[in-house]
Amino acid sequence: MKSKKNPQKKRKPDEDKGLVARARNGDTVAFDELVVKYTPRLYGLVYHMTSNHEDTHDVLQDVFAKAYRSLKRFQEKSTFYTWIYSISVNMTLNFLKKRGRRRTMSLDDVDMAIERDPDFIEATSKSDPVREVNITELQERLNIALQELSDDHRAVVTMFDIQGMPHAEISKILGVSEGTVRSRLFYAHRQLQNYLEEFRK
Amino acid sequence: MKSEEAEEQKYDQVEKLLHLKRYEQPPEGFYERFLDDLHDRQRVEIMQRSAWSLFWDRVETWFWGVGTRKRVYLAGLAYATVMIGLFFRVGGEDYQANNGSQGEQSTTVVYGVGSSKVPVLGDEKSSNESIVPAGIKSFLREF
Incomplete structure (x- = not known):
């Protein structure tokens, strides 16, 4: 029911509707297109949660295998991306619970466009002029700091700060209120401030 | 105020440092290998599944692929089939219970649907018998 205060939001049509329909009918090429399309976005989510390439690869394989098996039960109440993103978050959190605190970190490559980013220039301006070393050091520090957070806090930081997802969407995916998302973010940022204190000086 | 500003800064x-993680990318070739690895995994999964599981999977895929109206129709048809089957079976058992003491003159052996009893050719008893589904017999009697 529409009201003046809360006008019903128009849902964006799912751009993947055609591909999903074909994949549901057994078209593996269509499903492959969805895999190719969303692997980069989901990679970021899983990698920043696990900080390990092999774990990221394995979790993503599990995510897409599960998505393929469950596709016929996908009811299109959300977009395909939101659906598979939720699967990824849940499977990553479950994986981390099983993995425990084992920390075998592996660093990603970095797009050299980072050198032109004002935030990077600011962060490294007082440091050693050999930029490549600083990029690696920055990555390591950030990864270690993120791994110090609990899985739930790391999830909100990954989704909001790194992937730029709005609070409302994070709350839907995690099944918590927006207030909980904001308070987790606040607490996580305070923790990260402490961990990164030395690097920022 | 100063301490608040410092905290905000x-x-x-921290936010700016976290934003820089957006520049991170997987190792070269990761995405190319990923799809191949997924195909290999799916092949292994299929090999490990039973034929019945694969068949049921195809049935489910077909079922969810038809529209809602057709699904409702199919469900109704399945229900009707089960009820008709039960009707014949129960009707047969009732008739046997009510008419089991009748003489030999003209016996109608009643077979419920799915009954394993089959009249044997040349059998004396079977020559006087007619094979009539129990449900139809009792239905006709009423009219």
């Missing part, structure tokens, strides 16, 4: 700096 620190908060912003």
Whole structure:
């Protein structure tokens, strides 16, 4: 029911509707297109949660295998991306619970466009002029700091700060209120401030 | 106020550092290998599944692929089939219970649907018998 205060939001049509329909009918090429399309976005989510390439690869394989098996039960109440993103978050959190605190970190490559980013220039301006070393050091520090957070806090930081997802969407995916998302973010940022204190000086 | 501003500045700096993680990328060739690895995994999964599981999977895929109206129709048809089957079976058992003591003159052996009893050719008893589904017999009697 529409009201003046809360006008019903128009849902964006799912751009993947055609591909999903074909994949549901057994078209593996269509499903492959969805895999190719969303692997980069989901990679970021899983990698920043696990900080390990092999774990990221394995979790993503599990995510897409599960998505393929469950596709016929996908009811299109959300977009395909939101659906598979939720699967990824849940499977990553479950994986981390099983993995425990084992920390075998592996660093990603970095797009050299980072050198032109004002935030990077600011962060490294007082440091050693050999930029490549600083990029690696920055990555390591950030990864270690993120791994110090609990899985739930790391999830909100990954989704909001790194992937730029709005609070409302994070709350839907995690099944918590927006207030909980904001308070987790606040607490996580305070923790990260402490961990990164030395690097920022 | 100064300490609040300092806190806010620190908060912003943390956010900026986290934003820089958007430049991170997987190792070269990761995405190319990923799809091949997924195909290999799916092949292994299929090999490990039973034929019945694969068949049921195809049935489910077909079922969810038809529209809602057709699904409702199919469900109704399945229900009707089960009820008709039960009707014949129960009707047969009732008739046997009510008419089991009748003489030999003209016996109608009643077979419920799915009954394993089959009249044997040349059998004396079977020559006087007619094979009539129990449900139809009792239905006709009423009219």
